[in-house]
Amino acid sequence: MTYVFQFGEVFNAWPELLMGALLTIRLSAMAMVLGLIVAIACALGKTAGPRPVRWLVDVYVEVIRNTPFLVQIFLIFFGLPRMGLRLDANEAALLAMVVNVGAYATEIVRAGIETIHKGQIEAGLALGLKPLQVFKNIVIFPALKAIYPALTSQFILLMLTSSVVSAISAEELTAIANNLQAQTFRSFEIYIVVTAMYLAMSLMFAAAFELIYRVVFARSDAAR
């Protein structure tokens, strides 16, 4: 092999790569929070809503889970402007990520809600709480705790999948890498460094989720 690896150009572009990584983290974190809100609402609709709502949630979840993320992005980025909703690449990317992770998280949260014993809900209602109060005060916290590992690995998967939004040239890490590749032709060096950055970010997110678990759920562990 006669190829000489040259990482110089990659490290010269370090500030840009770092900016890209920050945008990836920001997009992912926002999509996680918004996606979780969507998921809780949909899971509530699925378990307690009237029939049309349950049916709508089913359609949403099945359609998103059985089509590729890349096609969903194209539909949002190229399709929505045609309906008069103009989004820039980053906004379209965020919207696509929220819609996508929301569907996966709905299934996970719903599974969590099903772990709650029926007696708990009946006890809450018998105490005179309104159904929404029961959901807010009795159901959702232990439900989220039960599915926390599944939820957070889904979130990390979302962060990794976000590299696909480079296809509509949002300015996250992969898109920055693609630009750099076009300027320097040092494709292998760039992508190996960027891959390592993604690996570091997924470890970082895993550590952050562990920390969040300790802060949010540890008290209920100690109480037992």
Next chain:
Amino acid sequence: MIRQFTSAEFMFLLMAVRWTLLLSAIAFVGGALGGVLVALARTAPYAWLRATAGTYIQIFQGTPLLMQLFLVFFGANLFGAAVDPLTAAAIGLTLNGAAFLGEIWRGCIQAIPKGQWEASTALGLHYVTRMKEIILPQAAKIAVAPTVGFLVLLVKSTSLASIIGFVELTRAGQIVNNATFRPFLVFGIVAAIYFVLCWPLSLYSRHLEKKFGTVSR
């Protein structure tokens, strides 16, 4: 000039499905072969082998599939082997699939009750016989449902091959959209085709989960 979206464009999309299916099939076979090795290594009696397989899984599950495809595509060219996009995508998806299936199947192997391992060891069965006759047949039964579920993920993942220039269903959709400027229609049809491919698999996987979940546990 903008082309109309006619039945010719629709047929173009429909014909591109075979490349999506071909790539899925190659990646599934390759990923399954690799996955067996990874799963066996993860449950091997040697610590170094378990650690190696664990690192492999961590790397492939901790980095984006798109990056893996890029690295194979551009990396192979570095070594003087000019690979076409199909080969690069097939290799990338195989390596990735081996990690995912390996991790799924590891769980299935470890779900076999410890008594089965101990009994087969006590009977003096060799590792190969023990795995082949006792452990793997039982693990295979639990493995079917999550494996079919993985197949859905794989079919969807092949859409990323479009980014390195392989003309499968998604890339065909981009080509048609660039000519007709009917993004909602074109990508709507593309999404519908993927849905038709994936949904039955999802339902089947869920059906198997219910069937085996209640019987064997």
